[in-house]
Structures are given as structure tokens and as C-alpha cells.
Amino acid sequence: EVMLVESGGGLVKPGGSLRLSCAASGFSFSSFSMSWVRQAPGKGLEWVASVSSTSSHIFYANSVKGRFTISRDNAKNSLVLQMDSLTAEDTAIYYCARATKWGDVHYYYMDVWGKGTTVTVSS
């Protein structure tokens, strides 16, 4: 079964840091690009960051650029989101999601989602 399991969420003070992890299983992780998507309480989905299968291409939303770092370890089937300089506006459920590929072409729409991990930024 294809699965994504996020961990690392929690309560952090403004200005603090948090490291989210996503463990992938049931598919060839190293073949797929991956993304983080978040959802603030009562709000819509917000794309956060994406990384290509070999980490050669990395993309960030303007709202997190310079503060968040996405990375992956294909040997460990793991995706990471390092979040620094957190503010209350970063409070959200963070989803790990698999981007799609058709042959060798990667498309950044998400066909598999984890259940999410909750990040709360509050003093």
C-alpha cells in the first residue's frame, strides 16, 4: 500500500524552528517528486515547497522562501521540511504529498497525501 506518514509537528514559540519528516512506503520513492502542502485552521490549501526526485529542482512558495528548507533522503525514503523563523501565520496542518509522473516527465499535482502533522506557533 502506498503510504506517506508525517511526523514532527507540535507547539513552537514564534521565532522558533521545527523539523517535519515524511516517511514514504509502498512505492519507489526515489522516482517521484514530492511536495509539502499546508492548511491553516479554517482555510484552504497552500502549496509550500516541492523537490524533484533527484533534488535537482527545488521550489518554494514566496511565503516561506528563505525560512523553510525542503530536502529528501532517497536511501531512507524520507522527505524533510526544516522550518525556521516561524510565525503565527505558519500555524497549519502540514501534508506531505507525492507529485505525479508520466514516464520521465514530472507534474506537480498531488496524487497521494499523508494524513498531515499539526504545527502550532504560539507564545
Next chain:
Amino acid sequence: DIQMTQSPSSLSAAVGDRVTITCRASQGISKYLAWYQQKPGKVPKLLIYGASTLQSGVPSRFSGSGSGTDFTLTISSLQPEDVGIYSCQKYNRAPFTFGPGTKVDIK
């Protein structure tokens, strides 16, 4: 950056009604548009990609159309299990922006 808008922001319809949701991109994105459904308390689910291709396992009452800047998601006969929030997403190039969502419930 390209902005994504959706209309309406919410709608209420009767079971069996035909429901149409619109998504608009501020610049052309060809057919690089996906639709997601998020039921209350659940994880988002991919419904449609390429503007009109139904993801495997999605009921045929869902359909998508459009290209360029204007797109629609249609539910041909609304069912009680279709209650939720529907969001579009562009994926032609980064940023892979989502629309603000349309909340659908049953009248």
C-alpha cells in the same frame, strides 16, 4: 505570479442537482490544472488532472473542462457524500498555487 480564483466560494444544492464550480487563472496555464476534493476532517483527494482527466477510481459524475485561464468542475448529480471543499491547483510551473476553495453542501 499567477493567481487562482474560484467561484462561488460556497454553494448549497439539492441531491441530484448539477453543480458547477469555476476556477480562473490570472494568466494562461494551458491544461495544467488539477481539482481536489476535501471531505470534512479528511485528507485532500485528487479528482481531476490535465483539466479534464478523471483520476482512477473517481465517480464518473465528476467532470472537468477548460484550458487557458477558465476551468470548470461539474458534478452531474450531487450526492450526499460529495459534501466538502473543492480546490483547483495550477501546475504548469512553480509556484503550484491552489485556488481558495469552494465549499459544497446539501440543501
